[in-house]
């Protein structure tokens with residue numbers, strides 16, 4: 001019975017609207033546009049790259065933080081961040 005009611009509610013629901021949402025971050029680590037990978041030849045440190053910006057010389061995603069092992073290694077959001085408002 002409960003399953004039937006849930007199905008009816010879902011079918012009666014209108015499609016979701018697209019909504020633009022703004023977030024506030026302290027570092028790129030919290031941004032959904034960041035990607036991370038292990039720092040080469042490092043034990044447990046990570047490098048972080050912005051997937052919204054490209055390095056002019058290499059064409060690869062631009063690094064926002066390198067060799068991050070602890071939160072004290074993190075950098076603030078760069079001035080060139082394409083998501084800044």
Ligand code: SF4
Nearest residue numbers: 028031034050081083
């Ligand atoms: S630079 Fe801006 S868009 Fe890129 S990862 Fe950092 S906060 Fe996100």
